[in-house]
Amino acid sequence: MKIDLRAKSFGGRAVLGPIRLQVARGQRVALLGPSGIGKSTLLRIIAGLDRDFDGRVEGSDRLAIVFQEPTLLPWRRALENIIIAAGCDAATARDLMAQVGLAGREAHYPRQLSLGQQRRLALARAFAAGPDILLMDEPFASLDPETAARMIGLTAGLLERSGAGLILVTHDDSEPARLAATPLVLGGDPAVIGG
Numbered sequence: 659m660k661i662d663l664r665a666k667s668f669g670g671r672a673v674l675g676p677i678r679l680q681v682a683r684g685q686r687v688a689l690l691g692p693s694g695i696g697k698s699t700l701l702r703i704i705a706g707l708d709r710d711f712d713g714r715v716e717g718s719d720r721l722a723i724v725f726q727e728p729t730l731l732p733w734r735r736a737l738e739n740i741i742i743a744a745g746c747d748a749a750t751a752r753d754l755m756a757q758v759g760l761a762g763r764e765a766h767y768p769r770q771l772s773l774g775q776q777r778r779l780a781l782a783r784a785f786a787a788g789p790d791i792l793l794m795d796e797p798f799a800s801l802d803p804e805t806a807a808r809m810i811g812l813t814a815g816l817l818e819r820s821g822a823g824l825i826l827v828t829h830d831d832s833e834p835a836r837l838a839a840t841p842l843v844l845g846g847d848p849a850v851i852g853g
C-alpha cells in the first residue's frame with residue numbers, strides 16, 4: 659500500500675505531514691517517536707479509520723489491526739471471537755489459536771482468559787483474516803517483559819509463515835529489531851518521518 663499524506667489537522671492545528679510511505683507484503687516498518695507526536699493518528703489513517711485528512715492512501719491490500727486493548731466481544735467464546743471478526747472457518751480459527759498457544763481454550767469467554775491470553779487471541783484473530791499487511795498499535799505495551807517477549811516471538815513467527823507485511827506503532831525502540839522492522843522515527847511539528 660502507498661500512503662501519501664499531505665497534512666492531518668485537528669481543529670485547525672496541523673499534527674502530521676507531509677508523509678510518504680510504501681509497505682508491501684513481506685515488508686516491515688515500525689513507527690516510533692515521542693508520546694503525542696501522531697503515531698496512532700497515522701496508523702488510523704492507514705487503517706481507514708480516519709478519513710478526515712489531506713492526501714491519499716492507495717492499494718487493495720487486505721489489512722488487519724491489533725490494538726493495545728484486545729477489543730474482544732465479551733459475550734462470545736474465544737473461537738467465536740475469531741470466526742465472527744475474521745470471517746474464517748472453525749478449522750482456521752482453531753489452528754491459529756493453537757499457533758498462539760491457546761489450544762484447549764476455544765470455549766472460554768474473554769473474561770476467563772488472562773490479559774496476555776486475550777492479547778494472543780487478538781493476535782490470532784488478526785491473522786485469521788489473512789491480512790496482506792498487519793497494523794499494530796502498541797500491542798506489547800503494559801505486559802510484563804516475559805509475556806511481551808513471548809508475544810513478540812509469536813508475532814514474528816506468524817509474520818514469517820504468512821508473509822504478511824507489518825506497520826507497528828511503538829515507543830519501545832527495542833521492538834523494531836526484535837521484529838526485523840525498519841524503524842521510522844516521527845518528529846517535528848507537524849510531524850514527519852525523520853523530522
Ligand SMILES: Nc1ncnc2c1ncn2[C@@H]1O[C@H](COP(=O)(O)OP(=O)(O)OP(=O)(O)O)[C@@H](O)[C@H]1O
Binds near residue numbers: 669692693700
Ligand atoms: N480526536 C482528536 N481530537 C483532537 N486532537 C487529537 C485527537 N486525536 C489525537 N489528537 C492529538 O493529535 C496528536 C497526536 O496524537 P496521537 O495519539 O496520534 O499520538 P501518539 O504519537 O500515538 O501518542 P502516544 O504514543 O502517547 O499514543 C496529539 O497532540 C493529540 O492530542
